[in-house]
Amino acid sequence: MPGRIHSREFKLDIMNQVNGGQKTTAQLCREHALSPGLIHRWRKEVEVHGEAAFTDQAKPDPSLEQRLAELERFCGQLSLENTILKKSLATYRSRPGTK
Structure with a gap:
């Protein structure tokens, strides 16, 4: 859904669920109406910036x-x-x- 803004905590929670093996990307996409591409971008952000992901420090x-x-x-x-x-x-x- 275009135009939605997600909090840093939400993004990190989604990443923790995917990386922890609790849920698949597809499950999270269905539950939260997210696109797989968005989750993929978030995953890359976490890989590149680690703890600073989704903050102003990441820029x-x-x-x-x-x-x-x-x-x-x-x-x-x-x-x-x-x-x-x-x-x-x-x-x-x-x-x-x-x-």
């Missing part, structure tokens, strides 16, 4: 995302410089009279 911090992007750019720059230096060294070594 990535924008400053950390920005820092990660900066580090990825820096890593790319270093990789490019490394490639250039390797090619330069190979060219230098291939010249006659150098070792």
Whole structure:
């Protein structure tokens, strides 16, 4: 049913029932009018975020995302410089009279 908002406790209760083997996904879908895809998304959320699932802590911090992007750019720059230096060294070594 679109538009319903479920509490964190409800979601965790559903996950505990599924993971504990108390009920199947299909049983819970029928009992609570949920879609299997929704339960699957909740399960992935719990797998990825553990105790922080379904809280504001589960959302990535924008400053950390920005820092990660900066580090990825820096890593790319270093990789490019490394490639250039390797090619330069190979060219230098291939010249006659150098070792």
